[in-house]
Amino acid sequence: MFPLLLEIENIPAEVISLPSAMPVIRALLIASVGFPLLYLGARVIQRLIRAKTSNHIAVVARKLIVYLGTILLVASILVELGFNLSAILGAAGIASVAIGFAAQTSLSNIISGLFLYWERPFEIGDMIKVGDTLGAVLAIDLLSVKIRSLENQYIRIPNETLVKTEFTNITRFPIRRLTIPVGVAYDSDIKEVMTALQAAADANPHCLDEPAPLIVFDSFGDSSMNFVFGPWVEKTEFLMLKNSIMKDIKEQFDARGIEIPFPQRVLHIHPSSAPITHSPAKDAETEVS
Amino acid sequence: MNSPTTNDPRIFWNQFDLKDGENLCWDVGALCLHAHRMHADWSLAWKISDSPAEDRTEVNRQPIPPDLEAQRWVFSNPLATLSILPEMPDRPLVVRPREPICIPAKTSLSSYIHFPTQAGVAVMDGKHRIPLISIYTERLSNTWFGENTSGELAYACRTPMARDAESPELLASHVLCPFRVRNASDSLLRLERVLLRMKPLAIYLGQKRLWTNEVSVVFKGESVDVQIEYASTPPQEADGAILLTEAAEKPDRGFLRHAFGAHSLFRKKD
Numbered sequence: 001m002f003p004l005l006l007e008i009e010n011i012p013a014e015v016i017s018l019p020s021a022m023p024v025i026r027a028l029l030i031a032s033v034g035f036p037l038l039y040l041g042a043r044v045i046q047r048l049i050r051a052k053t054s055n056h057i058a059v060v061a062r063k064l065i066v067y068l069g070t071i072l073l074v075a076s077i078l079v080e081l082g083f084n085l086s087a088i089l090g091a092a093g094i095a096s097v098a099i100g101f102a103a104q105t106s107l108s109n110i111i112s113g114l115f116l117y118w119e120r121p122f123e124i125g126d127m128i129k130v131g132d133t134l135g136a137v138l139a140i141d142l143l144s145v146k147i148r149s150l151e152n153q154y155i156r157i158p159n160e161t162l163v164k165t166e167f168t169n170i171t172r173f174p175i176r177r178l179t180i181p182v183g184v185a186y187d188s189d190i191k192e193v194m195t196a197l198q199a200a201a202d203a204n205p206h207c208l209d210e211p212a213p214l215i216v217f218d219s220f221g222d223s224s225m226n227f228v229f230g231p232w233v234e235k236t237e238f239l240m241l242k243n244s245i246m247k248d249i250k251e252q253f254d255a256r257g258i259e260i261p262f263p264q265r266v267l268h269i270h271p272s273s274a275p276i277t278h279s280p281a282k283d284a285e286t287e288v289s
Numbered sequence: 290m291n292s293p294t295t296n297d298p299r300i301f302w303n304q305f306d307l308k309d310g311e312n313l314c315w316d317v318g319a320l321c322l323h324a325h326r327m328h329a330d331w332s333l334a335w336k337i338s339d340s341p342a343e344d345r346t347e348v349n350r351q352p353i354p355p356d357l358e359a360q361r362w363v364f365s366n367p368l369a370t371l372s373i374l375p376e377m378p379d380r381p382l383v384v385r386p387r388e389p390i391c392i393p394a395k396t397s398l399s400s401y402i403h404f405p406t407q408a409g410v411a412v413m414d415g416k417h418r419i420p421l422i423s424i425y426t427e428r429l430s431n432t433w434f435g436e437n438t439s440g441e442l443a444y445a446c447r448t449p450m451a452r453d454a455e456s457p458e459l460l461a462s463h464v465l466c467p468f469r470v471r472n473a474s475d476s477l478l479r480l481e482r483v484l485l486r487m488k489p490l491a492i493y494l495g496q497k498r499l500w501t502n503e504v505s506v507v508f509k510g511e512s513v514d515v516q517i518e519y520a521s522t523p524p525q526e527a528d529g530a531i532l533l534t535e536a537a538e539k540p541d542r543g544f545l546r547h548a549f550g551a552h553s554l555f556r557k558k559d
Contacts, residue, residue: 173437173438174433174438174439174440174442175433175437175440202430203339204430205428205429205430205431206431207430207431208430208431208432208433208445209383209430209431209432209445210383210432210433210434210445211433211437232433233431234431234433234442237431
């Protein structure tokens with residue numbers, strides 16, 4: 001006899017009625033046919049929705065179908081086995097109050113997860129930055145969001161954290177601007193520097209022609225005149241631009257004789273801080289007088 | 290076997306028979322392509338230089354230069370003929386005239402836009418073409434057309450928008466597109482850039498150059514849809530031209546762009 005049936009025998013008769021062989025077979029049939037069908041159906045619907053909308057909505061729809069289907073299948077199996085569902089649900093209602101107090105954090109995460117589904121601040125595949133954590137969204141689940149970091153680490157962020165804190169969706173928009181601070185020597189021609197930066201952008205095929213790159217004379221630094229160079233790039237080519245544009249800037253600067261200075265200090269010696277020198281003749285004069 | 294250096298496109302957009310162990314060096318535009326046949330296998334390697342050199346083709350028995358990274362295609366039977374045909378760029382083109390062009394009300398402009406094609410490399414199995422790869426003959430810069438939060442990625446291309454088909458100095462890899470604009474509105478049209486979609490354009494081989502079908506645009510005002518028409522025949526200027534590459538999409542007559550299209554075709558500087 002199954003261990004499950006042995007346990008069922010010990011439960012009071014008003015809660016369950018002892019199952020005969022047929023209900024068990026029916027329950028097994030529901031489980032063995034229902035669950036594979038549920039997962040298969042959910043996958044098919046996910047594919048259909050993905051073709052029409054986005055991967056994010058498709059995944060959410062699949063999970064919703066799986067969760068609801070699982071609840072229905074488990075309920076059906078319990079009914080087949082002779083469980084009195086209304087008694088179980090009544091007990092579950094009382095238990096849920098106690099569980100609610102004990103599982104405040106989990107409930108908070110679930111509700112936060114619903115907000116994230118509704119607001120959709122990011123989708124699966126988006127690159128997000130939460131605090132110091134940067135990575136691509138792998139999954140948006142009921143309790144947490146899973147991220148794969150650039151170092152290929154698996155990071156779990158509770159939904160509540162994402163609702164409470166500020167985060168950045170780096171790949172939300174199709175194009176991005178790369179911000180590069182550039183310092184040049186004080187004897188450089190400002191116009192020539194700007195021309196060189198524009199030429200670096202023109203020479204790089206990853207750099208978007210439009211919007212035009214940002215070229216700003218930013219500040220007078222301690223050792224250099226500081227510019228900000230901001231070429232635009234399509235988001236998937238961001239790293240390619242970052243890897244190549246520095247070389248282009250250096251080449252343009254070298255071709256035009258523009259120097260990128262090392263940090264330097266100019267020292268002026270004030271007369272009052274000049275070292276005291278001892279002259280023997282002067283010392284002798286002082287002694288005679 | 291050396292071919293004379295010329296810009297005649299018929300020399301380059303052609304079929305090349307290679308014996309076992311031979312190498313085709315195909316230098317067109319900025320693309321330098323090496324195709325090497327070894328029994329039933331074909332190896333391709335290429336590089337794109339910063340500035341286009343003189344166009345030339347050469348068949349020799351030298352191996353692919355070792356500094357190039359090759360790709361190999363394997364076939365069951367030895368196939369001796371390599372076909373290289375021009376193909377349209379894989380993205381739309383944002384064409385900017387060298388200087389903004391002002392078209393007064395009720396005035397038409399007939400001009401020619403030229404841009405580099407891609408090289409579609411294939412191996413011939415009898416009359417059947419087995420495509421291998423499509424490579425840029427010139428690396429065009431990326432550009433964005435539309436808002437920063439939505440829009441589309443395109444290639445950037447500057448052109449003189451010449452009034453005369455003979456005036457642009459074309460490389461064999463360049464294709465000439467007859468472009469007509471009619472300003473049917475009551476205001477001045479300032480043409481700064483044009484989004485040219487590649488899919489409805491076919492490529493025709495003329496006597497001296499490659500041609501596309503004609504593109505005609507009617508501008509009726511800022512708030513009215515722009516009417517675009519892609520011809521389905523070779524342009525009149527290309528007398529006796531033959532179809533080399535079919536359009537990816539069937540050219541549409543009287544095609545109306547919706548509100549987004551109106552702004553995406555002509556865009557004024559903010």
